Amino acid sequence: MLKIECPFCGNRNETEFSCGGEAHIARPLAENKITDLAFSEYLFMRDNPKGVFLERWCHTSGCRRWFNMARDTVSHEIIEIYAMGQKPKTAIGKKAFLSNWRRKSKAETASTPIKRTAK
Amino acid sequence: MDNKPLQMGVGNSAFSNKKLPIIKKPQSLDSPQITLSEIPHLGKLNIRCAGDDRQQISKLTGYNLALQTNQLSSKAGRHAICLGPDEYLLLAEQGSETRLEKMLNSDKIINKIAVTNVSDALCALSLSGLKVRELLSKGCAIDLHPDSFGRNKSVQCDLALANVIIACIEANETDEFLCICRTSFAEYVLDWMIDAGYEFGIIARSYA
Numbered sequence: 001m002l003k004i005e006c007p008f009c010g011n012r013n014e015t016e017f018s019c020g021g022e023a024h025i026a027r028p029l030a031e032n033k034i035t036d037l038a039f040s041e042y043l044f045m046r047d048n049p050k051g052v053f054l055e056r057w058c059h060t061s062g063c064r065r066w067f068n069m070a071r072d073t074v075s076h077e078i079i080e081i082y083a084m085g086q087k088p089k090t091a092i093g094k095k096a097f098l099s100n101w102r103r104k105s106k107a108e109t110a111s112t113p114i115k116r117t118a119k
Numbered sequence: 120m121d122n123k124p125l126q127m128g129v130g131n132s133a134f135s136n137k138k139l140p141i142i143k144k145p146q147s148l149d150s151p152q153i154t155l156s157e158i159p160h161l162g163k164l165n166i167r168c169a170g171d172d173r174q175q176i177s178k179l180t181g182y183n184l185a186l187q188t189n190q191l192s193s194k195a196g197r198h199a200i201c202l203g204p205d206e207y208l209l210l211a212e213q214g215s216e217t218r219l220e221k222m223l224n225s226d227k228i229i230n231k232i233a234v235t236n237v238s239d240a241l242c243a244l245s246l247s248g249l250k251v252r253e254l255l256s257k258g259c260a261i262d263l264h265p266d267s268f269g270r271n272k273s274v275q276c277d278l279a280l281a282n283v284i285i286a287c288i289e290a291n292e293t294d295e296f297l298c299i300c301r302t303s304f305a306e307y308v309l310d311w312m313i314d315a316g317y318e319f320g321i322i323a324r325s326y327a
Contacts, residue, residue, distance in 0.1 A: 008188040008203060009275070013260050016277060061282050062275045063188055063203040 004069075005081055009062045020056035022046050023068045024087075024097065026111035034110045042107035050074060052096040054088060070096060151320035153248040155312055161243045162216025163299075164209040165202075166223070167233040175228045180219055182209055191273045191286045198297070200273050200286055208284070208299070210243070242305035244312070246296040247289075250319035255285060255296065257315045265290055279311045 002014035028034050028042055047053070053073050058066045068086065070079040070093040080093045088097050102108050168176060173184040183192040186201035198210040211219055216238055223234045246254070252263040258279035262268060273286035281304040289295035300308045313321060 012276070061277045063206075065203055 002076060002078070004057065004078065006059045006062060006065075007067050007081060007083065008065055009059060012059070012062060016059060016061035018058050018060045020058055020066065023054045023056045024100070025102065026108050028107045028110035029113060031114060032110035034106055038106035038110065041102075041105050042111075045102075047100060047102070049096075052079060052092055054093065054096055054100075056084075151248070151322040152250040153246060153254055153316045153319050153321040154324055155309075155316065155321055156245050156324040157305075157309075158243040158245050158297075160213040161238070162209075162211035162213055162219075163236070163238045163241050163243070164211065164216050164219060164223075165235040165237045166207045166209060167205055168207070168229070169205060169231050172229045172232060175226070176223065176232070179222060179226060179229075180209070182207075189273050189275070191271045191288070193271065193288065198286070198288070200284060202275060202284070208237075210297075240302060241299050242302045242308075244298040244300070244305075244308070246298060246312070247293055248319075249293060250316070251294045251296050254312065254316045254319060254321075255298075258311065259283075259285070261285070265294075278308065279315075281308050281311075283308065 003011055004014055004017055005011050006017075025042065028039060050073060053071055055069050055071055056066055057069050058064065066084050068082050068084060068088070070082075070088050070090065071077070072079060080088055080090045082088060082093075088094050097103075166176070176182070177184045181194060182197060182199040183194060184199055184201070184207055186192055186199065186207075188201050188203055191198055191200045197212070200208040200210070202208055209216075209219065216236060220234050220236055223229065223232055226232075252265070252268075255261075255278065256263045259276045261274050261276050268274070268287055268290075270287055270290040273284060275282070275284050277283070278285070278298070278300070281300055283304075284297075284299040286297040286299075287294065288297055298308070298312075309323075313323065
């Protein structure tokens, strides 16, 4: 069983947690008007890497708070645990974040507001 | 101990319809080492609030909310448990929780607050005695040694797969613990405790 360090409750058994799947999936903004194909990348496509994976976890049986985790899917090593809304800080975590195909996807590009130039 | 059926709680408590088993004390023990009782009709309020408002809520209600997650504060028999960075559980005597709820909801200084009356959703059990830590550690993977789980410490975990809040109110020779579980799980938790406590000698008492 994995031992997971909850940011609020400390070291607990894996059975107290639930995994929320891939982290850092940004919703495209309506104003950007992307195609259905690009939106389906956001809606349906999930990564399943062999190696470091950035996931969301929730301490369901404890404080019921969400947090992010960088975990190696081969060795189950927990590389890093970081807060919601933040990006990984370790070199391995950063690499996994930047090398993800999603960083270049149209859906993610469309998740930031359109830059408007002042008149 | 005689073999009279034990009565738990009074009135419409979580166990009012439950016929409690007759508990026999193991002959090797002179006196029961765990006392278990329900605290019926205990008022419980769940509060979600921002950090800035904690001081005002503390001032208004008399509870100390300057707590870390999984800590408990006691003031004149009223307990506040910190369930998360912005979530608290206030325990109040029967009837006073509605007054507290109204007071918090109508306060002008508090910016953002969500008060939920969870009195009937949760059931509070009081456990005391020498072997309480041993009893609880049979059902959860929490380090309950007095060095790491002392007075005013609380924890949210699974006790025999049922989600509970365990809080240490008094840490001495006769530890006093509070175990709060879902009312729908109360009967199961109680059954489990009576079964798990059999080896230590357990006595179930009514608060009435």
